[in-house]
Every structure is written in structure tokens, then in C-alpha cells.
Amino acid sequence: MDPIYEKGQGAAVALAEAATVRPARSGDLDAILAIRNDAIENSTALWTDTLQTPAEGAAWLAAFLDKGAAFVAEHAGEIVGFGVYAPWRTLEGFRHSAENSVYVRTDRHGLGVGSALLDVLITSARAAGYHVMIADIESGNAASIRLHERFGFQDVGTVREVGIKFGRWLDLTIMRLAL
Numbered sequence: 441m442d443p444i445y446e447k448g449q450g451a452a453v454a455l456a457e458a459a460t461v462r463p464a465r466s467g468d469l470d471a472i473l474a475i476r477n478d479a480i481e482n483s484t485a486l487w488t489d490t491l492q493t494p495a496e497g498a499a500w501l502a503a504f505l506d507k508g509a510a511f512v513a514e515h516a517g518e519i520v521g522f523g524v525y526a527p528w529r530t531l532e533g534f535r536h537s538a539e540n541s542v543y544v545r546t547d548r549h550g551l552g553v554g555s556a557l558l559d560v561l562i563t564s565a566r567a568a569g570y571h572v573m574i575a576d577i578e579s580g581n582a583a584s585i586r587l588h589e590r591f592g593f594q595d596v597g598t599v600r601e602v603g604i605k606f607g608r609w610l611d612l613t614i615m616r617l618a619l
């Protein structure tokens with residue numbers, strides 16, 4: 441288990457209560473991009489090695505902002521996490537199925553921020569008329585699997601060795617919540 445998480449347990453409730461989740465704005469881009477690029481560089485949460493440039497990040501974020509589907513968690517004046525959702529697949533037959541992404545700054549893992557963000561994503565997607573929410577999770581990502589379980593997502597299967605990063609195969613666990 442992540443040692444930051446173990447150390448942080450006592451403070452979890454306090455930070456989760458103090459963190460505010462609000463709709464993201466274009467001015468949040470730098471903070472969001474720093475969290476996202478850190479995950480690209482140092483984790484198997486995002487299956488790419490290519491960091492996003494500010495221009496690419498702006499275009500990526502704008503698509504979510506247009507739909508009111510991007511949120512940030514703020515604590516003590518700093519952005520400590522973000523969450524977005526979008527249709528799971530691009531073909532229009534998938535339009536009632538959303539896929540979520542939740543990212544918390546590494547030094548704030550295990551303190552309730554991811555839960556605060558996912559709660560808002562679920563409420564927002566439900567209000568927007570989505571029928572199902574999906575999370576595609578690298579199978580070794582215990583924190584993300586637990587986060588989604590606690591909101592009622594069910595593991596609907598694992599697809600073995602469909603990704604590769606850091607020189608090893610990655611399995612994909614798909615989790616589903618009926619909204």
C-alpha cells in the first residue's frame with residue numbers, strides 16, 4: 441500500500457471536508473496538466489509516455505469544459521485533483537455511457553480527495569442524462585479499484601495484456617456503475 445496513504449489516514453476526514461470540488465475553468469489548466477503529466481511520467485494510470493503540451497492540454501480540457509464535465513478539488517487555495525467524464529466511446533450508440541477519470545496530486549493521495557471528486561462526477565453525469573458510468577482501470581491500481589468499489593462500481597471483467605508501459609504488459613479492469 442502507498443505509504444502516504446497509510447500515514448494520511450488520520451487526516452483523511454479533515455482534508456476531504458476541507459477540499460472543495462467546483463467546476464473547472466480554463467485558468468486551471470496549468471495545475472491540471474501538472475497532475476496529468478506526473479501520472480503519465482510516473483504511473484501506469486495513463487497508458488502513454490507522451491507528455492501533453494500546454495496547447496494539447498488546452499484543447500483536451502476545452503472539450504470537457506464545453507459540456508460542464510470537468511471539475512477540480514481545491515484545498516488551501518491549491519488545486520489538488522481533477523475529474524472529468526465523457527462518452528465512453530465516440531460512436532453515437534454509446535452516448536448514454538460515460539467514462540470517468542479522477543486524478544489526485546501525489547502528495548494528497550489517500551486523504552479523501554478522489555472520493556470527493558468521484559461523488560461529484562457521478563452526480564453530474566446522472567444529471568446530464570447518462571445511464572451508465574464506466575471506469576477503465578489498470579488492474580494493479582488498488583487505490584482506483586477501491587475508490588470505485590466504494591461508490592458501488594462493479595468489476596465486470598479484466599482484459600489481460602492489452603497495454604504496455606515501462607516494459608511490461610498491463611491488464612485492464614473494467615468497472616461499471618448504473619446511474
Ligand SMILES: CC(C)(COP(=O)(O)OP(=O)(O)OC[C@H]1O[C@@H](n2cnc3c(N)ncnc32)[C@H](O)[C@@H]1OP(=O)(O)O)[C@@H](O)C(=O)NCCC(=O)NCCS
Nearest residue numbers: 442485542543544549550551552553554555583584586587
Ligand atoms: C486513484 C485515486 C484517484 C484515488 O484518490 P484518493 O484521493 O487517493 O482516494 P481516497 O482517499 O478518496 O480513497 C478512496 C478509497 O480508496 C482507498 N485507497 C486509497 N489509496 C489506496 C491505496 N493506495 N491502496 C488501497 N486502497 C486505497 C481508501 O481507503 C478509500 O477506501 P475506503 O473508503 O474503503 O477507506 C488517486 O490515488 C490517484 O490520483 N492515483 C493516481 C491516478 C489514478 O490512478 N487515477 C485513476 C485512473 S483509473
